[in-house]
Amino acid sequence: MAAIEARGLSKRYGARNALDGLSFAAEPGDVIGLLGPNGAGKTTTIRLLTTILEPTGGTFTVAGIPSNRPSEIRQRIGVLPESAGYPARQSGGEYLRYAARLFGRSRSDARTVADRLLNDVGLGDRAGARISTYSRGMKQRLGIARALINDPAVVFLDEPTLGLDPAGQREILATIGEIRRGATVVLSTHTLTEVEQVCSSVLILDHGVLRAAGSLDEVVAGAGSLSDAFLSLTEEAGHD
Amino acid sequence: MNALSLLAAVLLSNPTITMNHDQLTAVIGQTLTVESVVSSDQPGIAHINVVSLDGVYVDLEDWSQDVTQRVPAGTDTQLDWEFQAVNPGHFAVYVVLIPQNGPLVASPPVHVTVSRRETLDTGGALPVAIAVPTLLGAATLIGRRRTAK
Amino acid sequence: MTRSRWEVVADQECRDLWIGGRGPVLVFGFSVLLSAMTYLAATNQAMNFLEQREAVNLMVQVGLAVGVLLTVVVSADALSGERERGTFEGLLLTPVSRRAIVIGKLVAASTMWLACLVVTTPYLWVLGRGVSGAGPAALLGLTVGTLVALGLGGIALLISGGTNSNKTSLACGLLLLLVLFAPTQLPALPKTGVGEVITRINPIGSALHYISQILVSRRGWTHDLSYLASPAVIATAVTAAVIVAGPRLVRLTAGLR
Secondary structure (H helix, E strand, C coil): CCCEEEEEEEEEECCCCEEEEEEEEEECCEEEEECCCCCCCCCHHHHCCCCCCCCEEEEEEECCCCEEEEEHHHHEEECCCCCCCCCCCEHHHHHHHHHHHHHCCCCCCCCCCCCHHHHCCCCCHCCCCCCHCCHHHHHHHHHHHHHHHCCCCEEEEECCCCCHHHHHHHHHHHHHHHHCCCCEEEEEEEHHHHHHHCCCCCEEECCEEEEEEEEHHHHHCCCHHHHHHHHHHHHHCCCC | CHHHCCCHHHHCCCCEECCCCCCCEEEECCEEEEEEEECCCCCCCEEEEEEEECCCCHHHHCCCCCCEEEEEEEEEEEEEEEEECCCCCEEEEEEEEEEECCCCCCCCCEEEEEEECCCCCCCHHHHHHHHHHHHHHHHHHHHHHHHHH | CCCCCHHHHHHHHHHHHCCCCCHHHHHHHHHHHHHHHHHHHHCCCCHHHHHHHHHHHHHHHHHHHHEEEEEEEHHHHHHHHHHCCHHHHHCCCCCCHHHHHHHHHHHHHHHHHHHHHHHHHHHHHHHHHCCCCCHHHHHHHHHHHHHHHHHHHHHHHHHHHHCCCCCHHHHHHHHHHHHHHHHHHHHHHCHHHHHHHHHHHHHHHHHHHHHHHHHCCCCCCCHEEEEEHHHHHHHHHHHHHHHHHHHHHHHCCCCCC
């Protein structure tokens, strides 16, 4: 059973196609890089697959659950959104405990899993501090912990290293690698080196259309490097 | 005409109203009830009035909401009048009957003496006016300090 | 044992409101206002019995007005505020139903109303001593005021769901209150034909009229009960709308599917 399967997935806003006929499949345990220039449709893809937006065409399944059962899909996925906001007055621990309870855990179970995840992401000693006192990197780590609060089968990470310095980026990628526990990961990013470091396969989007899909070797074949492949695929459309 | 007047006088005997109290005392704000018995051969409307004997302005609506009652013709009718003493001083409360035909008939007055009572003063209000915001302010500060830690 | 999901939402929203949030500050400000009013009334040596009854009536009206205002302020922030702060997506990414989110937020906003009512009670007790006013006044505030607060708080929540800007939803909520309050300040309004209709359909106008008929004019509770029709109908209709249509308003971006 595929972890993710999309068939002709589309999202239209009036005359504009944010996503047009996306079809792909991901196997359990895959780490898929979702690449594309700004406005390519990466975040739209993630929001469709995570049931935040409704598609105007096509179907998909996530963790084997069809798109007409969005609440069940949300039970089985974890998401770190691109522009995730955090309640400033809550502590990191309170934030995770609340998330856990929304996923159906009891108060005591929620406390246990929140403490474990905070330790896993290196925030164990800051659990009681307000999120407003966290650095950007700490907030991203908190977001990763939040994405894993329900032991998800599929994790979506939308620009998880955005705004971080190189050390912070490395730390985030390492954290993801350590704690994902075999979940399928969809990593949306601008940073090609991230994809080369952690991903087993790649999807390249441009103007809402899928330009390439496959393993890194398949996509890079002939182009020399992922960067060259990316530029040639996205420049073909003649965007400025 | 004379015979008719004589006949009317014989047939229509004068209505009477009696009250069950001569005088009453009350504290301001107290609700009182007086009973009146109206004897009238013809239907009419009974109306209660309150007059200040101290020259103070009396708004009848403040004393009572139900100031009129219908009186059927025939046997004695008992009417209860409930009113609240909203002004201090000396008052006369009486009932007037407006019969279908003939002159008005008034009851004897009930003399009502209403004494003052100071129920609201700064001494009583000040503790509440200070305590409530103080408690809430303290609770707010404590709550903020706890979450700031 | 896990609780129903709307209870989890309501529980956290209440914590965010009351522990380190805006709730205690708002209620503290409210109590300062009531203290000033009560103290001024108490220093008025010339206040007679009737005026004391009217003072109780005024306190209930202020309690209702400000309580409803604060409830609207909290409700108007419920959905649009989360969108602005960027925390909404995280909530939408849970398996909690959209309906449970809306209900939980409405319940939490209602606690602001209940808090205002509780704070008003000691002041009513002080002002109502001797005029037998405190008990009926508090009960009136609870029953009539709850209908008004639920109705208008629910409307503010629906407005919040339909906008992406917190400023817009707050402005709309306050404008709504202003439009409903303004006619109540015209003294002769209830007695004329058109004026009476306006009072009856206005949930705030009819509630205040009903309350003053009982507290000042000493009518019975069943006298003029029809004046409660507007608050009751609006509270019922809005609650139904929140439950039925609320889920459609709980989207990441208002107006976008």
